[in-house]
């Protein structure tokens with residue numbers, strides 16, 4: 001059953017989602033060749049707790065960290081590591097926060113220094129597919145319209161859509177109904193209603209769509225070891241239209257101030 005949210009609930013989810021965005025912005029200031037993702041994880045946990053939140057992923061079904069850090073061929077759910085990030089890597093950083101009883105969830109794929117042009121194109125297309133999907137989240141449409149739009153944009157560019165992992169409702173739980181796949185058919189699935197809150201999170205592969213789980217029980221990587229990109233916003237439906245509750249503006253402002261990052265989408 002889908003829990004449609006009140007305006008008050010949505011404001012609480014916005015507060016949690018903005019704390020995720022501020023955490024991402026803090027990481028964007030620090031991310032550069034040579035830094036370890038484990039040090040980013042520590043920064044993120046301290047920042048979230050200092051701002052009255054709880055890291056949502058830490059302890060979730062036994063996940064041991066604040067951040068999911070997924071470089072290059074890792075799609076999602078990678079562990080932060082005590083190994084330096086390298087120039088030319090891409091790395092998806094997924095972060096969730098619980099604050100005042102409500103969750104926020106957002107992910108951003110960073111380019112470390114100069115990244116190869118074909119990989120930059122993968123990031124840009126994935127990012128565009130997220131925003132095109134969000135535009136379809138309106139009363140009068142169904143969730144299938146969102147899914148179809150994301151899939152079409154990614155596949156038109158020659159990429160493939162991961163099927164095994166999907167977007168989701170959220171609120172008092174990190175993962176609630178409905179599921180929101182990044183592939184689907186126009187006009188199918190649940191009708192979009194006011195009060196719906198979902199995490200929309202395209203996971204788009206440069207190569208084939210197939211994924212594998214590593215022996216750590218968490219890390220999901222592409223079967224062909226080609227790169228994968230991932231962007232995620234928490235989005236509410238208010239007055240018939242999508243309202244993005246997380247924020248990439250804060251992240252991108254921080255990237256502009258961090259001279260170590262040459263790759264910025266906008």
Ligand code: MG
Nearest residue numbers: 094105106107
């Ligand atoms: Mg997430």
Ligand code: MG
Nearest residue numbers: 105199201232
């Ligand atoms: Mg999510």
